[in-house]
Amino acid sequence: AQTVTQSQPEMSVQEAETVTLSCTYDTSESDYYLFWYKQPPSRQMILVIRQEAYKQQNATENRFSVNFQKAAKSFSLKISDSQLGDAAMYFCAYRSVEGGSEKLVFGKGTKLTVNP
Amino acid sequence: EPEVTQTPSHQVTQMGQEVILRCVPISNHLYFYWYRQILGQKVEFLVSFYNNEISEKSEIFDDQFSVERPDGSNFTLKIRSTKLEDSAMYFCASSEQTGFNQPQHFGDGTRLSIL
Numbered sequence: 001a002q003t004v005t006q007s008q009p010e011m012s013v014q015e016a017e018t019v020t021l022s023c024t025y026d027t028s029e030s031d032y033y034l035f036w037y038k039q040p041p042s043r044q045m046i047l048v049i050r051q052e053a054y055k056q057q058n059a060t061e062n063r064f065s066v067n068f069q070k071a072a073k074s075f076s077l078k079i080s081d082s083q084l085g086d087a088a089m090y091f092c093a094y095r096s097v098e099g100g101s102e103k104l105v106f107g108k109g110t111k112l113t114v115n116p
Numbered sequence: 117e118p119e120v121t122q123t124p125s126h127q128v129t130q131m132g133q134e135v136i137l138r139c140v141p142i143s144n145h146l147y148f149y150w151y152r153q154i155l156g157q158k159v160e161f162l163v164s165f166y167n168n169e170i171s172e173k174s175e176i177f178d179d180q181f182s183v184e185r186p187d188g189s190n191f192t193l194k195i196r197s198t199k200l201e202d203s204a205m206y207f208c209a210s211s212e213q214t215g216f217n218q219p220q221h222f223g224d225g226t227r228l229s230i231l
Contacts, residue, residue: 004158035219043205044119044222044223044224044225045207045222046222047220047221100214101172102147102149102164102171102172102211102214103149103161103164103172103174104151104161104220106158106160107158108157108158109158109159
């Protein structure tokens, strides 16, 4: 079974600075999807960024980018120019491609605080 | 932007009672999911539902649980004979299709407290 580990329960960053959230995963599959979701205090989980495992190029979405290291099974999220609105829980998630499973496997989350 | 809506936001129920959690997925979505998050733990997959039947379920989703799409808009999770350990946040999600370009959209969640 696949597992996702987020080793940082909490992180903090100064406004306008850059922060990197860590995520590692364990799988025997060669193709899969990886996601970062953001859950602000309002509770709704919002997709931030996604990566296909067979694509070597790291995904970027505006101030959000990932560092995908397939061999190391690492998928970190970098937030540049942090804003107060970035404060939230961030969840890393894995989804299998093989076998037709649709479920997302989540990490425990990292609580990000942005200091003004 | 269309959203997944869940009601109620907080449900308090006596142990042993039945509870129904309600979700209205995004209108053109065809795939529906329930997840739960026990306080301090990971978000866990419960079940996925497509074409009026369960397409996948986890080991958590035992006979105590059932899902239903009673009409064209609602998607419900029923928990029979609730236990203290059922206390958790329950998230509903939907997607237009499965696949990388069809991410799951989540609702705000229902906080279920079993007394």
